[in-house]
Amino acid sequence: MKKYCIILSLSFFGFACGSNSSSTAETKEATKTVASVTDNPDYEKGLNLVAKSGCFTCHKLREASIGPAYGLVAAKYENNQENQEMLAAKVIAGGKGVWGQIPMIPHPKLSKEDAIAMVKYVLLLKEETK
Numbered sequence: 001m002k003k004y005c006i007i008l009s010l011s012f013f014g015f016a017c018g019s020n021s022s023s024t025a026e027t028k029e030a031t032k033t034v035a036s037v038t039d040n041p042d043y044e045k046g047l048n049l050v051a052k053s054g055c056f057t058c059h060k061l062r063e064a065s066i067g068p069a070y071g072l073v074a075a076k077y078e079n080n081q082e083n084q085e086m087l088a089a090k091v092i093a094g095g096k097g098v099w100g101q102i103p104m105i106p107h108p109k110l111s112k113e114d115a116i117a118m119v120k121y122v123l124l125l126k127e128e129t130k
């Protein structure tokens, strides 16, 4: 009986180690993809502006809040200049009807340059999920 227990606990150990090493690999993989996004200079600049402009009051990264999750916005629009300008104009003027009936309030005090920097950050967020 004692012997059986030892074998059992040994094999359990082996199993635990096995799963540990695979989760380390997953963590490494995740860090790698996140790093490629955060290395982009648009990321930090946009994130700082979004954080200080109160955008996170209505937007979360991955879950719907009052506004759509930024990950979904990023998945919907290709990250090109045309979309950056179109979305930046909406952030400044406000928008409604694309994601539901709740409108986004206008942000008239933002400069176009800052709004574009924020949209560039938002549109980068899809790359984390790749």
Ligand code: HEC
Pocket: 050, 053, 054, 055, 056, 057, 058, 059, 066, 067, 068, 073, 087, 090, 091, 095, 096, 097, 098, 099, 100, 101, 102, 103, 104, 105, 107, 118, 119, 122
């Ligand atoms: C009062 C809540 C609120 C705040 C504050 C807010 N948003 Fe929004 N946002 C929304 C809602 C609601 C929508 C969806 C509008 C729609 O359906 O067209 C939205 C949509 C968006 C979209 C997608 C627009 C589209 O047409 O697909 C972007 C990009 C965006 N917001 C960025 C921002 C940024 C950047 C800020 C900070 C300056 C911000 N939002 C602040 C509520 C908000």
